[in-house]
Amino acid sequence: MEIWMSVAIGILFAVAVYLILSRSLLRIILGTSILTHGVHLLLLTMSRLKTGAPPLLGEESGTYVDPLPQALILTSIVINFGVTAFFFVLAYRSYIRLKTDDMEEVKRKGGQ
Amino acid sequence: MANNLLIFPLLIPLLAAVIQIFCRNHMAVQRLVGAIAVLANVGIAVWLVATVQMHGIQLLPMGGWAAPYGIVFVADMFAALLILTTAILGAVCLFYAFASIGEEREKYHFYPFFQFLLVGVYGSFLTGDLFNLFVCFEVMLISSYALIVLGGTRIQLRETLKYILINIISSSFFVASLAYLYGATGTLNMAHLSQRIAEVGQTGILSVIAFLFLIVFSLKAGMFLFFWLPGSYAAPPSVITAIFAGLLTKVGLYAILRTFTLIFYHDTGFLYTLIGWMGIATMILGVIGAVAYRDVNKILVYNVVAGVGLIGFGLAAANTAGIEGAIFYMLHDMILKALLFLLAGIMIGAAGTSKLTQMSGLIKRIPATGWMLFVAGLALAGVPPLSGFAGKLLIVQGGLERGWYVMTLISLAASLLMLYSVMRIFMLGFWGKDRPLADERKELSDDIYHEWASEEGHPDFLPDDRSELLDYRWSAFRPKRLVGAASVLFVLVILIGLGSGWVHTYVAEAAYVLQNPSVYIQAVLGGGE
DSSP states (O other): OHHHHHHHHHHHHHHHHHHHTSSBHHHHHHHHHHHHHHHHHHHHHHTOOOOOBOSOGGGOOSOBOOHHHHHHHHHHHHHHHHHHHHHHHHHHHHHHHHSOOBHHHHHHHSOO | OBOGGGGHHHHHHHHHHHHHHHTTTOHHHHHHHHHHHHHHHHHHHHHHHHHHHHHOSEEEEGGGOOTTTSOEEEEOHHHHHHHHHHHHHHHHHHHHHHHHSOHHHHHTTHHHHHHHHHHHHHHHHHBOBHHHHHHHHHHHHHHHHHHHHTTOOHHHHHHHHHHHHHHHHHHHHHHHHHHHHHHHHSOOBHHHHHHHHHHHOOOHHHHHHHHHHHHHHHHHHTSSOOTTHHHHHHSSOHHHHHHIIIIIHHHHHHHHHHIIIIISOSOTTHHHHHHHHHHHHHHHHHHHHHHHOOBHHHHHHHHHHHHHHHHHHHHHHOSHHHHHHHHHHHHHHHHHHHHHHHHHHHHHHHHSOSBGGGOOOGGGTOHHHHHHHHHHHHHHHTOTTSTHHHHHHHHHHHHHHHTOHHHHHHHHHHHHHHHHHHHHHHHHHHSSOOOOHHHHHHHOOHHHHHHHHHHTTOTTOOGGGHHHHHHHHHHHOOHHHHHHHHHHHHHHHHHHHHTHHHHHHHHHHHHHHHHOHHHHHIIIIITOO
């Protein structure tokens, strides 16, 4: 199971890198979102994908899955949500101000 | 063992920021709360250093959960000294901001963001858990995104886009490296990690993970991977750049020093040599940038880069002198870089431009600033009675003991060029004929003019209003109060230099803990109850 997850995460990383290296700002933001998806899946995968009950004591199971990475991922998700929201608004502001979403143009029009 | 003192450096700015958010329209309240918070933190930090000095490493397990299971805050001497320096910088920059930041930025939550930035920095220095370090990094970075773009001029928008993108990528790498490390060891507590890695030995996979951490922290610290730094730091107003230059890169350096002395200290061959070369390359590229530009901000920004390189080199030497030197130089560098940017802010305010070719003879208008910049330049190069000397001497000694003669020679040559770059600011900016403001008005380029006009909230100023705009800015410019704030740091630079021996006792204690990870592990895991 871990091997398939690793392949899937690798594909997500590759797509993310490709998108981040493009010129359009929106594609770059999509790239960062996909990158963080990949990273979160990696965090889940690296803690071993053993079968077990969800980490709820009420399940009264013999084995549970590791609860720590889930908490870490949850934290990371909200942080990335905040940053991505900020990034989108920033992109919107710079589109209004600089009238372009092409990073080469942004470089030229960004003053000085 | 638990000492609640450790939570106060975070708690005070956090509470201050929350109060400030609720008092958006009451500037006096915001300023008062901010001033009380930063001054209280200086007191707390002094107390913390004294406590660590007397009773050894202080520990605070959050919620009473013992070390590997809960989050612990750990204050050893290194962290305590950095917290004291941060507190002083925070206080000085806040008072400088009172006189320089302008009403528009104040209205849009400048002060809360400032306090949140301090929360993130204090948290990064204190935490004993790697994931918590990531969270504190993010607290610091998100506030820095907001501070760097606040005002929304075109150049700020452009640079923030770059800055935020780089930091999202490096934060993603950080989480990925945490995932690998957790997969390999099954823990995220720094002391526990160190123990486990010592047990299994730092084999191939752990060295790869260490390398990933090096990439992540180097991106944050601007060590070798500093391509994003010069543009981003030159965009916001001087006081924000000062706090960034003083704190943000140093948090990355702290993380490098901590992880590579506490967790990944087994492989001193490949990784440490790599850090050494990265440091040297950073120094060389930094001074090339510093010498190449004729813009006050750019020159100083590249000096920040060069300073980071020197500290990395000190760590890489990995002997007592090298690590003591790195710590000493880091403390000095935080204060000095902030001081230089604050002085540059006064210069730019007085000259109306950051281009050296357009300013001269400022010594008549702002003499105190000029002489302070002169002495700060000497301190930067490490001229003996001043603060840069002791740290640089120890780093050079460390490099020589390690047998890196060529690299040490390069670091000395870099110091010379740092001195040259700052002295050029002094000579071109302060010497020569005093240009009356009328001359500057003609030379004020359209770009700067438009930026200023929009900063002052008049996007539709006509070109004829150009002189009026300059008059307005000059009248709003209060150099006396700015000089007053900057001079506090200036006095510190002198005092650290004169009292090097006294400061060294503290630095030696900090270096002792870094060199003997068992002391740290014993304090965190050993006497839990």
